[in-house]
Amino acid sequence: MIDRTFPRLTIRHLVVALALGAGCSDALTPPATSGSDADLSASEGRGVFQRYVAIGTSISMGWASDGVLAESQRSSWPVQLAQLGGRDLTTPDIASPGCRSPLAAPLASGVRLSGEAAGLDAALFSCAPLAEGIELPPQNLAISAATTYDALYVTPELQHDVFYSKLYPRVLPAGMTQVSAMMAQNPKLVSVELGGNEVLNAREGVAIEGLSMYPYSLWAPLYDVVLDSVTKTAKMAVVVGLTDDVAHIPAFRRGAELWNDRGAFLAAFNVSVSADCMDSENLMFVPVRVPVAVGTGLALRANGQGPYQLSCAAAPSTVKDYVLDPAEAQRVNDLMARMDAHIRDEATRRGLAYFRLGDLYDRADLKPAFSVVALMTSASPYGSLVSLDGIHPSAAGSTVLADAAARALNARYLLGIPVSATFVASAGF
Secondary structure, three states: OOOOOOOOOOHHHHHHHHHHOOOHHHHOOOOOOOOOHHHHHHHOOHHHHOOEEEEEOHHHHOOEOOEOOHHHHOOOHHHHHHHHOOOOOOOOOEOOOOOOOOEOOOHHHOEEOOOOEOOOOHHHOOOOOEOOOOOOOOOEOOOOOOOHHHHHHOOHHHOOOOOHHHHHHHOOOOOOOHHHHHHHOOOOEEEEEOOOHHHHHHHHOOOOEOOOEOOHHHHHHHHHHHHHHHHHHOOEEEEEEOOOOHHHOOOEEEHHHHHHOHHHHHHHHOEEEOHHHOOOOOEEEHHHHHHHHHHHHHHHHHOOOOOEEEOOOOOOOOOOOOEEOHHHHHHHHHHHHHHHHHHHHHHHHHOOEEEEOHHHHOOOOOOOOOOHHHHHHOOOOOOOOEOOOOOOEOHHHHHHHHHHHHHHHHHHHOOOOOOOHHHHHHHOO
C-alpha cells in the first residue's frame, strides 16, 4: 500500500467516465445469457470462464507475504475460481524472486526470498521481469495497492510511485487501465474486487476519512462507473464486498493479547510489554510493532542492555503509530460498512453476483491465539489461511474466496460451478 492524496476529477476524467458509462441505464441488468439455466448448470460454468477477466487489488492479484511472483499469482482466488469452472486464467507471471520478492519464513530471518532485507526501502526493491512467453494484457488484471480510481484512470505511464511504476507495466499494456484492458478483452464474466485500499492506510494508526482513508462521497461514484463499464461489456459479473471489522484481520492484535504473552516477549526477545497493554482494547498492527520491538530488544541484549519497552498506548489521531484505539477502529468499520452496503446494493440493483472478503476474514477460526514466538519463528504465524504479512491470503485462504465466489455465481446465474474439495470437507458434505 502507498500513501496517496485524493485525486481531483478533471474534465478529462469526467469525459472518460461518461464514455465508459454510456448506455448505463440499459446495463443495469446484465444481458440474458445464451442457453437455458439448465444448460448453464450442466456445463459447470465452463463456457463462461472461457472469457473471464478479473480486476481488483492485491487480494485478487495473488500478492502474498508482502510480495508477488508467478507461484502466488497462480494460486490467487480468480485463478482458482476459473479452475473450478474447468478453465485456466492467464496471469502476468512474474519470474522468481518476484516484484517485490515475498518475505521468507520465518520472520525472524529478516529477509525476503531474494535475500534482500525485509524492511528495505521500497525504492530499492528488485523487480524481476515477466516469465518468458507472457503476453499482455492477461485475464487477471488485478494490481497491488490499486484503488477504484486507479482501476479507472491509471495506466503504466501515469503510475509515478517509485515501486508501482515498475509493477504496472508488468500487468498492463501501455496506455491501458484495468478497466480499459478488461473491456478490450470482451469478457463474458468479470470479477470486481475493489475498495479495500481506500481504507488500508488506516493500519498506520491514522483513521481519518479524507486524510488517510478515501472519502466515501468520492469513492461511490467512481465505483459506479466501474460497474457501468463492466455491465456494458460482460453478461455476468461477481462483485466483492468488504469485511465486518478491522480487528478480524490477523495482522491486528489487541494490546491485551500482547500483555498475556509478556513472559515470552521478555524471555525470548528481551522485550518488556508495558503495563498499559493490560486489558487494552487498542489494536496493534503487529507486522510492524512486534518485529521492531523484537529487533531492538535483541540488539540491546547483545550489548548487555535491556529490555526494550513495548507500549500499547495510542498516539494522537494524526500520528502514524500503527495503533488504532477503539474510536479509530470504529471509524474504519463505519466506512467499510458504508462501502460494503453500496457494493451489495449496486449488485442487487444491477442483477450481479455478490460475496464478501468477510467470507475469509470474518471467520471465527481465522486467527490463532497470539504468540510472539510463533509470530517470529513459525512458517505460518497468522494461521494456515493468511500469508506472512498478516493481511493477504495464503493459497488456502484464496481457496476460501474462490469457493465463496463460486457459490455467489451459482446462486445468481445457476452455473453449477463445483466448489473445491476443501470446502466440501470443511462443510461436512
